[in-house]
Amino acid sequence: MTMALAENFRMNAGHGDTSYANNSRLQMAVLRKTRPFLEASIKDMFKNSDSNSALLTCLKVADLGCSSGPTASLVISEIVKIFYGICQQQHCKLPEIQAFLNDLPANDFNAIFRSVPAFCDGLKREMGADCYISGVPGSFYDGLFPSNTLQFIHSSYSLHWLSKVPENLENNRRNIYMGKTSPPNVFRAYAEQFKKDFSKFLGLRSQEMMPWGRMLLTFQGRSIADASKDIYYAWEIVKDALLDLVAEGLVKEADVDSFNLPHYVAYEGEVREIIEEEGSFAIDKLESFEIILVAPEDDEKQTRSVNTHTKSTRAVLESLLANHFGDAIMDSLFRRFAENMAVYLQHGQKPKAVSVVISLIKK
Ligand SMILES: C[S@@+](CC[C@H](N)C(=O)[O-])C[C@H]1O[C@@H](n2cnc3c(N)ncnc32)[C@H](O)[C@@H]1O
Numbered sequence: 001m002t003m004a005l006a007e008n009f010r011m012n013a014g015h016g017d018t019s020y021a022n023n024s025r026l027q028m029a030v031l032r033k034t035r036p037f038l039e040a041s042i043k044d045m046f047k048n049s050d051s052n053s054a055l056l057t058c059l060k061v062a063d064l065g066c067s068s069g070p071t072a073s074l075v076i077s078e079i080v081k082i083f084y085g086i087c088q089q090q091h092c093k094l095p096e097i098q099a100f101l102n103d104l105p106a107n108d109f110n111a112i113f114r115s116v117p118a119f120c121d122g123l124k125r126e127m128g129a130d131c132y133i134s135g136v137p138g139s140f141y142d143g144l145f146p147s148n149t150l151q152f153i154h155s156s157y158s159l160h161w162l163s164k165v166p167e168n169l170e171n172n173r174r175n176i177y178m179g180k181t182s183p184p185n186v187f188r189a190y191a192e193q194f195k196k197d198f199s200k201f202l203g204l205r206s207q208e209m210m211p212w213g214r215m216l217l218t219f220q221g222r223s224i225a226d227a228s229k230d231i232y233y234a235w236e237i238v239k240d241a242l243l244d245l246v247a248e249g250l251v252k253e254a255d256v257d258s259f260n261l262p263h264y265v266a267y268e269g270e271v272r273e274i275i276e277e278e279g280s281f282a283i284d285k286l287e288s289f290e291i292i293l294v295a296p297e298d299d300e301k302q303t304r305s306v307n308t309h310t311k312s313t314r315a316v317l318e319s320l321l322a323n324h325f326g327d328a329i330m331d332s333l334f335r336r337f338a339e340n341m342a343v344y345l346q347h348g349q350k351p352k353a354v355s356v357v358i359s360l361i362k363k
Helices: 003-008 025-048 070-090 109-127 184-208 233-247 253-257 268-278 299-325 327-346
Strands: 058-064 096-103 131-137 150-156 209-222 281-292 352-362
Touching (some): 003 299, 025 070, 025 150, 025 352, 058 070, 070 096, 070 109, 070 131, 109 131, 150 184, 184 268, 209 281, 233 253, 233 327, 268 352
Parallel strands (some): 058 096, 058 150, 096 131
Antiparallel strands (some): 281 352
16 A cells, blocks of 8 residues: 555544544444344354364454444444354353454544443453454555464455555546546556455455455445446545536646545456455355435435535545645535535435445455
8 A cells, every 4th residue: 555545544533523433324334234244154154163273262353444433343243242142052152352453554543442441341241252452553455464363354345445546547637536527548547456456455364364264345336347337426526526616716627637536446246356366265255235325305304415425425535635635625625515415416316335245265
């Protein structure tokens, strides 16, 4: 990952109005939706491990790209609950659990660490679980753990972030991503960067996992193979808001031209091909699902969903945008975003989030 991106990119910290912690409803909904995959994967791992295995003494798990909201602790408590259920059924002792929470160094790890003692006490009280939690700052596009360490890796809504902005996007003018008016080379450059990054991620994780290790990955995706026909609406609305500020003289057009998001929504088939070609993991399950983000039937609901969209987009993108365009325009930019989002919804559009979920087994 480029140093500049690793140092500057983070979800909005703390617990305030624009924080990620208070604006991660979509990510919560995604976790609820993938809960059955999590359960099936852990149960299967347990079934296929031999009875003397390390799994029965200490379970080592990692959540990669954990961020600092409620989703980080939810993942760990769900994993513990699933194990607790298995042990109740099998009349075995719940193993100790060592959980590693990873994110980029600029992540608000302090907020996580402050909540750890009470969180672990809760798991002890409810299930008698001995859970040890550590933070692992660093990019998941680099090595994070010693070889042969982990039994289970989880990552939700993080792997659509690339290690860097793809190269050769100079002609992606008046766009900040693979936009409606982007030339074909832009789509190719994004797809190639995703392939490079995701293959590297798989190779690194395979080294860090024990032989029968499992991985559950969920990330934003698209519903059709042709990326130029499934443009991610939210980034178009951010781009339109930026161009509004260009028209008002608050942002330079050249600054929009030179800005591109390090983000990619992959197609299910493309993901399958990369996993098969890279070769470290067997695919247990690979599916896509959609979550409709708003129901714009009446005015009050629409206002609410415009607010929700604006705050959640700001919580995720503000660090990247402020780093390039400066802090001073952030309020105006997201006011524009809200106005443009309202128009988008008035046209009867139903924004949806497509997700790809993959359950993998280390070969
Ligand atoms: C939208 S948040 C998702 C957080 C959490 N997993 C959830 O489901 O709510 C994406 C997270 O991925 C992290 N991230 C992005 N690129 C990363 C990388 N290369 N290494 C580690 N974390 C990364 C971001 O910092 C951010 O906290």
